[in-house]
Structures are given as C-alpha cells and as structure tokens.
Amino acid sequence: MSDLNTVAALWWAVIFSGLYHGLNPGMGWPLAVSAALMERRHQALPKAFALLATGHFLAMIGILLPFSLMFFLVELELEIRVGAGLIVVAMGIYLLINRRHPKYLARIHPARLTLWSFLAAMAHGAGLMLVPIFLGICAIGAEETGHLAAQALMGANVMTAFNVAAVHTLSMTVAGSVIATIIYFWLGLKFLSKTWFNLDLVWALSLIAVGLFGLYSAYFGH
Amino acid sequence: MNLRPDPTFHASPKLAMQAPVENYAFTVMLSPDGSQSDGIAVIDLKPDSETYGQIVHQVIVPNKGDEFHHFGWNACSSSLSPLSGHAFLERRYLIVPGIRSSRIYVIDVKEPLKAHIHKTIEPEELFAKTGYSRPHTIHCGPEGIYVSCLGGGGADGTDGPPGIFIMDCETFDIIGRYEMDRGKQDKHYDFWWNLPQDYMVSSEWGLPPQFENGIVPEDLLSNKYGHSIHFWDLRARKNIQTMDFGENYQMALEIRPAHDPTKSYGFCGVVVDTTNLQGAIFTWWRDENGTWQSKKTITIDPRPEKPENLPPLLQGFEAVPPLVTDIDLSLDDKYLYVACWGLGEMHQYDVSDPMNPVLAGKVEVGGIARGTKHPNGKDFAYGPQMVEISRDGKRVYWTNSLYSTWDDQFYPNDAGGQMVMARVGENGGFELDKDFYIDFPEGLRSHQIRLEGGDCSTDSFCYPSV
Numbered sequence: 001m002s003d004l005n006t007v008a009a010l011w012w013a014v015i016f017s018g019l020y021h022g023l024n025p026g027m028g029w030p031l032a033v034s035a036a037l038m039e040r041r042h043q044a045l046p047k048a049f050a051l052l053a054t055g056h057f058l059a060m061i062g063i064l065l066p067f068s069l070m071f072f073l074v075e076l077e078l079e080i081r082v083g084a085g086l087i088v089v090a091m092g093i094y095l096l097i098n099r100r101h102p103k104y105l106a107r108i109h110p111a112r113l114t115l116w117s118f119l120a121a122m123a124h125g126a127g128l129m130l131v132p133i134f135l136g137i138c139a140i141g142a143e144e145t146g147h148l149a150a151q152a153l154m155g156a157n158v159m160t161a162f163n164v165a166a167v168h169t170l171s172m173t174v175a176g177s178v179i180a181t182i183i184y185f186w187l188g189l190k191f192l193s194k195t196w197f198n199l200d201l202v203w204a205l206s207l208i209a210v211g212l213f214g215l216y217s218a219y220f221g222h
Numbered sequence: 223m224n225l226r227p228d229p230t231f232h233a234s235p236k237l238a239m240q241a242p243v244e245n246y247a248f249t250v251m252l253s254p255d256g257s258q259s260d261g262i263a264v265i266d267l268k269p270d271s272e273t274y275g276q277i278v279h280q281v282i283v284p285n286k287g288d289e290f291h292h293f294g295w296n297a298c299s300s301s302l303s304p305l306s307g308h309a310f311l312e313r314r315y316l317i318v319p320g321i322r323s324s325r326i327y328v329i330d331v332k333e334p335l336k337a338h339i340h341k342t343i344e345p346e347e348l349f350a351k352t353g354y355s356r357p358h359t360i361h362c363g364p365e366g367i368y369v370s371c372l373g374g375g376g377a378d379g380t381d382g383p384p385g386i387f388i389m390d391c392e393t394f395d396i397i398g399r400y401e402m403d404r405g406k407q408d409k410h411y412d413f414w415w416n417l418p419q420d421y422m423v424s425s426e427w428g429l430p431p432q433f434e435n436g437i438v439p440e441d442l443l444s445n446k447y448g449h450s451i452h453f454w455d456l457r458a459r460k461n462i463q464t465m466d467f468g469e470n471y472q473m474a475l476e477i478r479p480a481h482d483p484t485k486s487y488g489f490c491g492v493v494v495d496t497t498n499l500q501g502a503i504f505t506w507w508r509d510e511n512g513t514w515q516s517k518k519t520i521t522i523d524p525r526p527e528k529p530e531n532l533p534p535l536l537q538g539f540e541a542v543p544p545l546v547t548d549i550d551l552s553l554d555d556k557y558l559y560v561a562c563w564g565l566g567e568m569h570q571y572d573v574s575d576p577m578n579p580v581l582a583g584k585v586e587v588g589g590i591a592r593g594t595k596h597p598n599g600k601d602f603a604y605g606p607q608m609v610e611i612s613r614d615g616k617r618v619y620w621t622n623s624l625y626s627t628w629d630d631q632f633y634p635n636d637a638g639g640q641m642v643m644a645r646v647g648e649n650g651g652f653e654l655d656k657d658f659y660i661d662f663p664e665g666l667r668s669h670q671i672r673l674e675g676g677d678c679s680t681d682s683f684c685y686p687s688v
Contacts, residue, residue: 033685037686037688038418038483038484038686040484040686100392101308103365103366107365107457108457109420110418110684189233189234189237189685190233193226193232196226197225198224200310
C-alpha cells in the first residue's frame with residue numbers, strides 16, 4: 001500500500017515538475033507569444049507549443065533513456081541512484097555558481113523552436129530534474145518485478161522513461177499554454193514584463209533539492 | 223542581475239511609446255583639437271525641474287584626443303527576448319568609444335547625477351582581439367554588445383577590412399570579430415537589424431584616411447566613399463546580399479529599419495549625390511522572393527549660393543549641398559527626420575507609406591551661408607546634425623557638430639556646441655522650443671544624444687505593436 005502511495009506521489013512529482021517547467025519563461029512560453037504575434041495568427045500559438053513540446057520531450061527522453069538502460073543492473077541500484085543524485089546536485093551547484101547564460105542559445109534562429117527548446121532544456125538541466133523521481137519509480141517497479149528477467153525489467157524501465165517524459169511534457173505544455181494564452185488574448189504584452197521573474201536562482205536550488213531527495217530516497221526510501 | 227526585467231525594457235514599440243517619458247539626456251561633448259578631455263553631458267529633461275534644460279553633471283574622461291562620436295546602451299528592449307538568454311540585464315551602462323583613439327569607456331549612469339566611468343578598454347586590447355580600430359555604432363544584440371568599427375588594423379586603419387566586433391554584455395570583455403563571411407563589405411559605418419526576422423543591414427562611410435583629416439574632395443568627386451549597403455544573416459554572421467545604390471550616391475550612412483518587427487523595410491540616408499549635389503533617402507525592403515530591393519524615395523535639392531559666401535571647398539559648385547548626415551525614425555514608424563546639415567534644415571517626412579514619403583514639416587536653423595538663428599535669438603553653429611526622437615515621438619532633440627575636421631571645412635568661421643529641441647504637432651509638423659537651448663562648455667562640441675530609458679535609434683523590439 002505504501003508503495004502505491006509512493007508511486008502516486010512520484011507521478012504527481014512528474015506532473016508538478018512539468019507545471020513548474022511550463023511556467024518558467026526560460027522554457028519558452030514568451031517565444032510562443034512572440035511567434036503568434038509575429039504571424040498575426042492565433043493558430044501560430046498551438047503550433048509554437050507543439051514545437052517547444054517536441055524539443056522538451058526529446059531533451060527529457062535523452063536524459064532518462066540512458067538511466068533506464070543502466071538501471072537493469074539491479075545489484076547496482078543504490079550506486080546508480082546515488083550517482084544520479086550527485087549529478088543533479090552538481091548541476092544545481094554549477095548553475096548556482098555560473099550565473100551566465102549559454103551564449104549558443106542566442107545563435108539559434110528565432111523560428112527554430114524545437115532546437116531552441118531542446119537546447120534550453122539541456123543547458124538548464126531540465127531533464128536531470130526528473131532523474132531522481134524517475135529512478136524512484138523504477139526502483140519500486142524493480143522490487144515488485146524482481147523475479148523478472150533483466151531484459152523485461154529494462155523494457156519496463158524504457159516504457160516508464162517514455163511515460164515520465166510524456167506526462168511531464170504534457171503538463172509543461174498545459175502550464176505554458178495557459179499563461180501564453182492569457183497574455184496573448186487578454187492581458188497583452190504589458191504583462192509580459194510583469195509576469196516574468198528571474199527564476200535562475202530558484203531553478204538551481206530546485207535541482208539541488210531534487211538531487212538531495214534522490215540521495216535520501218536511495219538510502220532510506222525505495 | 224535583477225529578479226524582474228528592467229523597467230525600461232519595453233516589449234513592443236507601442237509599449238515603449240506609452241512608457242514614462244525621458245528624465246535625462248546624455249550627450250557627447252568632444253574637444254575638436256584634443257586640447258581638452260572629452261566627456262558625456264548629463265542634461266535634465268524634467269519639465270518641472272529648476273535645472274530643466276541644463277547640463278547637471280559631466281563625466282569627463284582622464285585621456286585627451288579620444289574624439290567621442292556615437293555611443294549606445296549596454297542593453298535595450300531586445301534583451302527581453304527569451305532567445306537573448308540575458309533578459310535580466312539592466313539598461314545601465316553607456317558604451318562610449320573614442321573614434322580617434324579607439325579607446326572605449328563604459329560609463330555607469332544608473333544614477334545620472336553620479337554617472338561615472340565603470341571600465342576602460344584600451345585601444346591595444348581592441349586591436350589585439352579584433353584587428354579593428356575606430357569603434358563607432360553600438361547596439362545590444364543576441365550575442366552581446368555589437369560595435370561597428372570604421373578602421374581595420376595598422377596605423378591608418380587600412381590594414382584589412384573594418385567590421386563589427388562583439389563584447390560580453392555583462393563583463394564588457396571583447397569577445398572577437400562578428401563576421402564569418404563578409405562578402406564584398408570593405409568599408410563600414412552604421413548597422414541595425416530586425417531580431418525576430420534575423421537580418422542585419424550595414425552601411426559605408428569611408429576608410430580612416432578619407433575622413434580623419436577632413437573630407438578628401440578628390441575621393442568624393444571620384445566616388446571613392448561608400449555607396450553600398452550590406453544585408454546579413456544576423457545569426458549566421460554572413461553577408462547575404464550587397465546592394466550598390468550607384469557610385470554617385472556617396473556616403474550611405476544611417477540605417478533605420480522599421481521598429482515594428484513584423485515589417486521588412488527601412489531607410490538609409492545618402493549624404494550627397496555627386497552628379498547633382500542632392501541629398502537622398504533610399505527605402506529598402508525584402509520582396510516576396512526574399513531578395514532585398516531599394517528605391518530612392520526622397521531627394522533634397524542643393525541651394526544655389528554666390529561663391530564669396532561659401533567655404534573654399536564649395537566655391538566651385540556655387541551651391542550649398544543639403545548634406546544628409548543623420549536620419550531617425552519615430553517608434554511608430556510614422557515620421558522620418560532628416561538632418562540637412564549643409565542647408566541648415568531639419569526635415570520631417572510622413573513615411574506611413576514608406577515608398578512615398580511626404581514632407582510634413584521643416585525647421586530652419588544654422589546652415590552654410592545662411593546661419594539661421596534659433597527662435598531665442600541666439601546663434602546655432604554649423605547645422606542640424608545628430609537627431610534623437612523621444613520614445614513618445616513628441617520631442618525631437620538635435621545637436622550641431624558633424625565631425626571635428628569636417629566642421630572646420632564646411633563651416634570655417636563657426637564654433638560652439640549646441641543642443642536644441644523641437645516639439646511635434648498633433649498632426650505632424652514641428653517647431654523649435656525657444657526655451658530649450660543648451661550651449662556647451664567653451665571649446666567643446668556636441669554630437670550624439672541618448673535618452674534615459676531608450677530612444678528611437680537605440681531600441682530593437684522582439685514583439686510587434688498590436
């Protein structure tokens with residue numbers, strides 16, 4: 001029962017991290033507003049979000065997939081989870097110290113939203129933020145299906161990676177679209193500068209917190 | 223780093239026009255012979271202030287002979303673009319290059335009355351890192367601060383082509399050259415861009431030996447000054463098209479793209495057509511096939527004058543050329559202001575239809591062989607030159623000096639630096655405000671003006687006005 005609760009909590013964490021990423025202007029919703037205004041067509045808004053979501057999904061799966069493949073080494077579960085937690089904490093600390101923005105993002109053509117979204121997510125460690133949660137889900141799965149062959153376990157983990165990335169990206173897109181739609185149709189551009197906060201610090205701290213959670217759950221949880 | 227966007231970041235041109243008006247102007251003060259240090263004058267523009275229209279602070283640099291000319295902000299409204307990756311910069315520093323010394327000052331104007339030098343970049347560093355010299359136009363852009371240079375390497379700046387370099391927008395370190403493929407571009411002057419459409423346009427004045435010691439009449443008459451503009455893939459840093467206006471269109475200077483980023487057109491001012499001494503404005507635009515086109519849409523005729531009233535340089539022509547030395551476009555893309563530095567006139571064109579500009583207003587002040595006085599009865603040396611429009615489009619400010627050595631050739635008997643302001647009527651037209659007249663300190667001339675919170679030749683926008 002407690003496992004079920006934990007799994008549910010972890011899935012909620014996947015959804016919340018998606019909402020969090022979606023609300024963060026750094027993940028691209030202001031670009032969607034810009035795209036719709038530049039094209040002077042409402043339809044450009046969903047189109048822009050589809051492109052942004054594609055890039056974000058690829059960035060998530062690009063990070064989660066290697067971990068899911070590695071995780072069939074059940075006997076190394078603890079080491080992998082500790083290692084992942086440390087990587088996430090390190091990324092947070094790196095972003096905390098290096099407050100500069102990656103210059104290469106500025107060299108991407110404004111219309112290439114998928115590439116931009118992918119690189120922005122990578123540069124900010126958006127995928128890493130999901131890793132401890134994902135590994136938590138996999139760990140419970142591994143316990144329940146401990147008797148299964150490694151192959152089957154890996155297959156299950158890959159499925160989980162896709163599901164986590166999809167659910168996360170979906171909730172991110174919902175959050176981003178809601179705020180972009182409200183600004184585009186009702187509030188206007190004036191609110192762009194009012195609603196835009198510098199989340200850099202909070203973001204870096206979030207990574208550290210999620211990484212620490214990963215370490216904690218590796219030792220004391222599942 | 224701020225937690226919120228800078229209050230002077232305006233998402234669209236329309237929002238910039240609705241924002242609070244300017245409280246201060248920053249204007250270049252230059253010593254034409256290098257006998258004094260150059261500086262930036264801070265001018266009070268608050269109408270209810272006791273020191274309204276006065277220089278209330280001066281940032282005087284420690285060196286001499288820099289010759290300040292153009293300058294710009296470290297950050298403008300384009301930083302709001304999430305693509306820029308540095309949305310939380312402050313519009314706080316003025317990047318002020320010495321066009322003669324190649325030294326660059328970064329001046330902190332967060333508190334205008336306490337403005338001070340924040341950093342100095344010595345010429346040797348610029349030469350070593352870029353191979354360019356004589357830095358000129360400043361714009362804040364996607365990869366940092368972009369600076370155009372009029373000279374290449376070597377003592378006279380002709381060793382290699384001039385170009386644009388990029389500075390880090392936070393540390394002000396020089397990063398390096400901008401160009402990956404410059405195509406035919408071998409001279410430089412101004413540049414500007416449309417960020418969402420990802421193009422840049424650059425222009426040409428001449429190489430340093432053609433301007434530093436004064437205009438070279440033989441070069442002008444043999445059409446050796448710049449007469450082309452270049453279109454660039456901004457982020458690929460590649461020249462995609464060079465457009466030659468024709469060799470008689472000497473000195474294609476200011477580039478003024480429409481501010482609304484959905485529009486793909488702009489203007490370029492040409493100082494003189496050597497076949498007839500006219501001044502000219504070209505409208506350039508991108509056609510349906512993506513090719514850039516241009517058409518001469520404004521001509522300004524010279525004024526006949528007796529040789530004895532003219533400076534030696536012009537006596538053989540028996541005419542005063544208009545000399546279109548600066549142009550500026552209001553934020554609503556409606557009015558184009560054209561400085562006719564030779565005639566002593568500032569023109570206002572309604573460019574709502576950019577292919578068919580209509581003269582909407584004219585102010586006469588100064589001028590070769592005319593010297594029209596300011597409405598307050600005082601002299602206005604030289605002619606109307608660097609022009610800057612308030613964001614709301616209601617006030618137009620300008621100064622009078624073109625370039626030290628050129629002032630002396632075209633106006634051998636004039637001296638002094640002035641800054642004046644004209645008020646724009648509800649339905650166009652504009653008139654000098656007789657109570658706004660700034661006489662610069664003895665021995666100093668004036669050049670470019672920047673307005674607190676941004677102005678019409680500074681800000682690039684990533685969102686259209688809706």
